Amino acid sequence: MDALRTETGAVSHDERLDRLALIAVHVGLGLRPGQELVMTAPVEALPLARRITEHAYRAGASLVTTLFEDEEATLARFRLAPDESFDKTNGWLYDAMAAAYRSGAARLAIRGDDPALLAGQDPDKVARANRARSQAYRPALELITQYAINWSIVAYATPAWAKAVFPDEPEHRAVALLWDAIFAASRVDGADPVASWREHNRSLQARCDLLNAKQYRTLHFKGEGTDLQVGLADGHLWLGGSTAAQNGIVCNPNIPTEEVFTTPHKDRVEGTVRSTKPLSYQGTLIEDIAVRFEGGRIVEARARTGEEVLRKVLETDDGARRLGEVALVPYSSPISRCGLLFFNTLFDENAASHIALGQAYSNCLQGGLAMSAEELAARGANSSLIHIDWMIGSQSIDIDGITAAGEAEAVMRSGEWVS
């Protein structure tokens, strides 16, 4: 019997929110006593930010700083600000975050973005604002992608996001349904959520061990509209679930997570691939992406919606046209089985195998965290201002692993692990 349940057997919303906060601090971050915490959150997520703050202080945090973000303010800018504004950004704030990380702070992001916030806005302004932001954010983002610190991301069911996922429900019902999905995927229920995360991490690690032993040279994705050879970086390392950061702290960077992932070779990707789920990028929905790679580089790109924003993204820098991540998720994963389209990468990437344009994670190479930018590039790790995941897996996709000897082995069939 679970002592936390009410007399009717249901765990209250507040109790589940508190468990999510507990998981964020103890599983997501593995926050250490004396460590500072920098959190970003939508203003709507104040109730969760407060609970995370409390759990962080109970865990011995020296100071918790929450930088709240207001999408209404972002929208006001696009509606009212002068055109020159869109090449500017508040770099002083991103520099400050980088300074906090360099002095040892942990990093937690609460995400609850409206997937279509900027749908009606000028794609040129959207692209310029994103580019300015990406450049300013780079030093802080590198500390994250290089796991200089322990970091994590958790979700909050904001009304705008909930209405995007459940457009036919009244807002309060949409929010309640999205919360159910977030709590289930984040494994907050059950007698001991922290123990259940420990078990989940062990299972993802076992899958990584299998793939790391294989050291496939290439993954071959085949299915409706897709025939893609993804070369893997030399000495690539599959990761999934918890990860040891360079500061020695083990964290779970994504809550939820179902994927195992590694670094592709930036010059060895060939063929065509179609997206199997819509991508929500900085408030723009990009649907039915179809691209062709030659020598690792996207040479053709189309999309049914958001194509102009996609094109601008690809023009960010040379690395924006190349892959920085490939991730495998079985079609039967809990998030996939719930059947929802979240329009949010944190969830949708855990419902399907996917690839990411842009920056590679250097910890997905053996010894990668200690390598210089030149060494990482020599192994095939891509470099870019962006890192954008998009979904290419489904129950119609088969995946083969090609060994160093050139033999094909079945890795996934109809979206499921073969062994």
Place this chain on the structure above:
Amino acid sequence: MDALRTETGAVSHDERLDRLALIAVHVGLGLRPGQELVMTAPVEALPLARRITEHAYRAGASLVTTLFEDEEATLARFRLAPDESFDKTNGWLYDAMAAAYRSGAARLAIRGDDPALLAGQDPDKVARANRARSQAYRPALELITQYAINWSIVAYATPAWAKAVFPDEPEHRAVALLWDAIFAASRVDGADPVASWREHNRSLQARCDLLNAKQYRTLHFKGEGTDLQVGLADGHLWLGGSTAAQNGIVCNPNIPTEEVFTTPHKDRVEGTVRSTKPLSYQGTLIEDIAVRFEGGRIVEARARTGEEVLRKVLETDDGARRLGEVALVPYSSPISRCGLLFFNTLFDENAASHIALGQAYSNCLQGGLAMSAEELAARGANSSLIHIDWMIGSQSIDIDGITAAGEAEAVMRSGEWVS
């Protein structure tokens, strides 16, 4: 007939909030097209922050960044954080604000503090946290006190503040009453609020012109329990209402404002003085302050409540025991006449003549903005990590100005201007 009024003749709360936002941007900041804006606000003030953001973008702001503050998080720290935590601060964020100001950003603070937030907390922890924060904030605060940029402060009626001002009213009524007082003091009503601020600024400037022509050597405060000689700095300048910042922009640093103020001489203050209103300092209420000055320095200090916090404040640094500002406000000022005690310096300092412990404003000296720290000190301008105003005026206080020749002239009688 005012076109903005409803059919019943009343201006709606939303319309008054929008006017306060308009005044903040156009009167408080004088925001320039292309200028960046850094705003701080309690999370409860989101509706005003959004309206200010809109008015700022309409005025041509390049980017508006709001740093929201959550008093619940501050309280959670005092309740739950380890003892070592209280000597730490998020200096990276204060450094970032200083960097933004150096690159030309304007600064707006929305204040709605709970005056008794930290009343039950350990005074030692409160003092240590304040000290760490003051040290980290110093570079940013200096850019503000030296008017390197245009800046302003406006108020928001948070529930906790409203309940402190109107303890016997239900919360919604307390909030409505506090809003009435804020809107009236901030001069949002009337056909043209911006024109009414222009007129108010002219009247304060006329008072400054009179006092500047006098160049009194000393102000002598006399009344119940007070017999205080406040020497004025050599070449002091009386200011009030709008001010030209060093970036050339004219701003109204306080909304509301009724005071005219100047820089006392840090070594030439003698005698005893009592506070005439409670002081709310960083969540602690300090009441019935009584201090004695010798050679500019406080040598005795008592208070009926909050004495321990007051003592810790005075120990901040040598300048914390000396005066950095003296300000004159007639007892008949609109904020005084409303008869409320706001437990908030922005309002209470405009209801009574007051003095401030700590840092002086260098623009209150002729040519002061161009002076080095040594030159400022030689004129008598005080330097400190703190700047804390407290009220010493009332209808029982008379003030004489002592001329360079040593003659006494009546400046205020029973709290009112003599001429």
